[in-house]
Amino acid sequence: MDKYDTPQGSAGPAAFVRAANIVKAYGDHRAVDDVSMDLKAGEVVSIIGPSGAGKSTFLRCLNFLEMPTAGAVTIGDRSVAVGPDHATPSRKDLAALRRNVGMVFQSFNLFPHLTALRNISLPQERVLGRSRQEADERSRALLARVGLKDKADSYPSRCSGGQQQRIAIARALALDPAVMLFDEPTSALDPEVGMEVLAVMRELAGDGMTMVVVTHEMAFARDVSDRVVVMVDGAVVEDGSPEVVMSDPTNARTRQFLSAVLGR
Amino acid sequence: MKWTEYLPELASGLGVALRLTGLSLLLGFPLGLVLAKLTDSRVRALRLVAVGLVEIGRGLPLLVLLYLVYQGLPQVGLTATAMVSAVAAFTWSAAAYSAEVIRACLVAVPVGQREAAIAAGMSDRDTFRFVILPQAARLAVPPLMNLAVQWFQFTSLAYVITLPEIMQAAYLLGTVNFDYLSVFLAAGFLYAAVTIPASGLVSLVEKRLSRHL
Amino acid sequence: MNTQSLVYLLGGVVGTLVITGAAFAIGAVLGAPVAWAQRSRFFPVRALIRTYVEIIRAVPPLVWIFVVFFGLPEVGVSLQPLTAAIVTLGVIASSYLAEIYRGGLAAIHRGQWEACAALGMSGLDTARHVVAPQVLRVILPTAATYLIGLLKDSALASAIGVAEIAFRANAETQRTGLGLTFFVAAGVLYVLLSLPLAAMSRRLDSRIRARYAMT
Numbered sequence: 188m189d190k191y192d193t194p195q196g197s198a199g200p201a202a203f204v205r206a207a208n209i210v211k212a213y214g215d216h217r218a219v220d221d222v223s224m225d226l227k228a229g230e231v232v233s234i235i236g237p238s239g240a241g242k243s244t245f246l247r248c249l250n251f252l253e254m255p256t257a258g259a260v261t262i263g264d265r266s267v268a269v270g271p272d273h274a275t276p277s278r279k280d281l282a283a284l285r286r287n288v289g290m291v292f293q294s295f296n297l298f299p300h301l302t303a304l305r306n307i308s309l310p311q312e313r314v315l316g317r318s319r320q321e322a323d324e325r326s327r328a329l330l331a332r333v334g335l336k337d338k339a340d341s342y343p344s345r346c347s348g349g350q351q352q353r354i355a356i357a358r359a360l361a362l363d364p365a366v367m368l369f370d371e372p373t374s375a376l377d378p379e380v381g382m383e384v385l386a387v388m389r390e391l392a393g394d395g396m397t398m399v400v401v402t403h404e405m406a407f408a409r410d411v412s413d414r415v416v417v418m419v420d421g422a423v424v425e426d427g428s429p430e431v432v433m434s435d436p437t438n439a440r441t442r443q444f445l446s447a448v449l450g451r
Numbered sequence: 452m453k454w455t456e457y458l459p460e461l462a463s464g465l466g467v468a469l470r471l472t473g474l475s476l477l478l479g480f481p482l483g484l485v486l487a488k489l490t491d492s493r494v495r496a497l498r499l500v501a502v503g504l505v506e507i508g509r510g511l512p513l514l515v516l517l518y519l520v521y522q523g524l525p526q527v528g529l530t531a532t533a534m535v536s537a538v539a540a541f542t543w544s545a546a547a548y549s550a551e552v553i554r555a556c557l558v559a560v561p562v563g564q565r566e567a568a569i570a571a572g573m574s575d576r577d578t579f580r581f582v583i584l585p586q587a588a589r590l591a592v593p594p595l596m597n598l599a600v601q602w603f604q605f606t607s608l609a610y611v612i613t614l615p616e617i618m619q620a621a622y623l624l625g626t627v628n629f630d631y632l633s634v635f636l637a638a639g640f641l642y643a644a645v646t647i648p649a650s651g652l653v654s655l656v657e658k659r660l661s662r663h664l
Numbered sequence: 665m666n667t668q669s670l671v672y673l674l675g676g677v678v679g680t681l682v683i684t685g686a687a688f689a690i691g692a693v694l695g696a697p698v699a700w701a702q703r704s705r706f707f708p709v710r711a712l713i714r715t716y717v718e719i720i721r722a723v724p725p726l727v728w729i730f731v732v733f734f735g736l737p738e739v740g741v742s743l744q745p746l747t748a749a750i751v752t753l754g755v756i757a758s759s760y761l762a763e764i765y766r767g768g769l770a771a772i773h774r775g776q777w778e779a780c781a782a783l784g785m786s787g788l789d790t791a792r793h794v795v796a797p798q799v800l801r802v803i804l805p806t807a808a809t810y811l812i813g814l815l816k817d818s819a820l821a822s823a824i825g826v827a828e829i830a831f832r833a834n835a836e837t838q839r840t841g842l843g844l845t846f847f848v849a850a851g852v853l854y855v856l857l858s859l860p861l862a863a864m865s866r867r868l869d870s871r872i873r874a875r876y877a878m879t
Contacts, residue, residue: 643723
């Protein structure tokens with residue numbers, strides 16, 4: 188299994204992924220209210236919190252699927268800033284940044300008209316300019332990696348939800364992203380099917396992938412992540428190691444939320 | 452004379468009708484795709500022109516559109532044969548109706564598809580070409596086929612601008628033999644003989660295409 | 665275009681509206697038993713009605729108009745052009761409206777009939793007070809759209825000499841040679857006539873959707 192290279196010099200305090208003062212406002216309502224977050228290379232951060240807290244919106248701001256009202260995102264050596272003082276970012280800049288960010292959606296969003304293999308190959312061919320043969324070869328390796336070697340020629344409609352999500356993970360990995368974003372990847376799945384997806388994510392984390400995971404899976408947040416961030420009403424109310432955040436939270440809203448989801 | 456004996460006499464008209472249908476769809480559908488894209492254009496002028504063309508194409512009776520082209524253009528010094536006029540009017544109308552169908556199908560592709568492609572760094576053009584269009588095309592095939600069947604039926608309208616299609620041939624035969632009932636029933640049979648199997652084919656295709664999605 | 669021509673053309677609006685309105689009325693009335701028979705328990709009835717609908721639709725409306733106007737006199741049925749157009753378009757409309765009714769009926773939950781039966785209501789009362797009002801609401805937007813289509817189809821009557829809009833535009837063109845002027849004017853008239861219908865259809869549609877929270 189391949190390990191993810193840690194970029195030179197990022198082992199230190201320098202952030203590898205940096206979101207600075209992200210704001211997403213809809214009229215007067217601030218869905219994301221001045222959220223900043225730094226990730227070191229190889230770090231796994233889980234974002235938890237009640238629904239409607241702006242977790243997914245924040246995540247989608249990181250690759251500009253949602254255009255932030257203001258703020259800046261830096262990934263590796265690429266930076267895109269938006270807000271009143273900045274010009275609207277060009278499509279080229281956005282595409283360049285997105286190329287380094289893999290995203291896994293709650294609803295998989297596999298392309299239904301393409302086989303599993305072609306789902307993974309298409310972006311490689313169009314974005315990285317790989318040849319079809321080269322792309323397919325890489326896709327097969329990735330399918331094997333997520334345990335779906337024999338599903339290469341199946342259409343998404345012939346795959347279970349868990350299989351579809353694993354294919355989606357392979358599709359995102361195919362572009363060799365610097366960071367992977369997971370937007371509630373198991374929410375649309377039955378618990379036992381969700382396990383197989385979580386297992387793949389655990390492995391990824393173990394291999395040193397930098398990951399931001401919006402999730403309701405408390406066990407995953409506790410066991411796999413290096414840091415847990417709690418968001419409430421569009422703002423970060425807690426940010427620390429899983430042990431501290433989940434067993435000894437300082438914020439009242441965090442305690443309230445955790446007691447509700449953990450049943451204590 | 453029995454009505455079946457008129458059928459061979461109407462065959463030439465059928466050929467003209469099929470040619471008119473084929474030409475106007477061959478030109479109309481691609482034009483419809485262009486109009487569908489333009490109605491969402493960021494350039495206001497293009498959007499207005501596209502919406503205008505679609506609304507006129509759908510808002511006027513095809514009969515009036517036919518007259519407009521065939522009898523209207525000479526007023527500004529342009530003359531076209533009945534066939535060219537008919538193709539022009541039919542193409543316009545087909546483009547307008549298919550633009551609506553195609554637009555609806557493009558919109559019907561879930562937002563997540565676009566997001567997934569964009570998130571992977573694909574350009575807008577590639578996203579449209581490789582992700583949105585293939586899925587929309589699948590949705591659009593049955594309604595566009597239905598449109599095609601309808602357009603074949605519409606060729607009967609070209610009678611009013613003296614195009615020698617089925618109705619024109621039937622009318623002449625009826626006048627000569629003074630036997631309108633049989634002649635027009637034969638004409639009706641001819642239309643049905645194309646329309647019914649074609650409609651059957653559409654439902655067959657519809658069933659097959661819906662299997663994958 | 666002088667005033668006289670304009671007045672003449674405008675006079676065609678009456679013909680267009682009469683054909684459209686009368687044909688729609690015939691279709692609306694005739695469509696009900698057709699839709700009802702399509703739900704019959706007896707296969708032969710269903711098959712017969714299905715064939716009726718299919719045959720009507722498989723042949724272009726202009727052909728039916730010619731069969732009725734030019735053909736039927738041979739078997740002793742002679743109709744005035746206006747009557748022939750109205751009757752033909754009305755019968756065609758019945759096949760389409762029957763389909764629309766059927767869709768409306770299908771949208772109504774079985775439980776409505778069962779509830780009425782449980783309350784001891786007669787079949788006629790159920791149809792009149794419970795089913796019909798609900799069906800009507802569901803089908804109004806579709807029926808309005810069909811009505812706009814019928815307005816455009818009424819132009820076919822010009823082919824057998826009914827002096828509606830298209831016929832008069834053509835007549836004036838033959839007289840003056842100003843085809844563009846007259847057919848643009850005719851086009852404007854058709855659009856003007858369909859606008860209120862389209863607006864009504866949209867209004868009804870959004871209101872019904874809002875009320876039943878349909879998406």
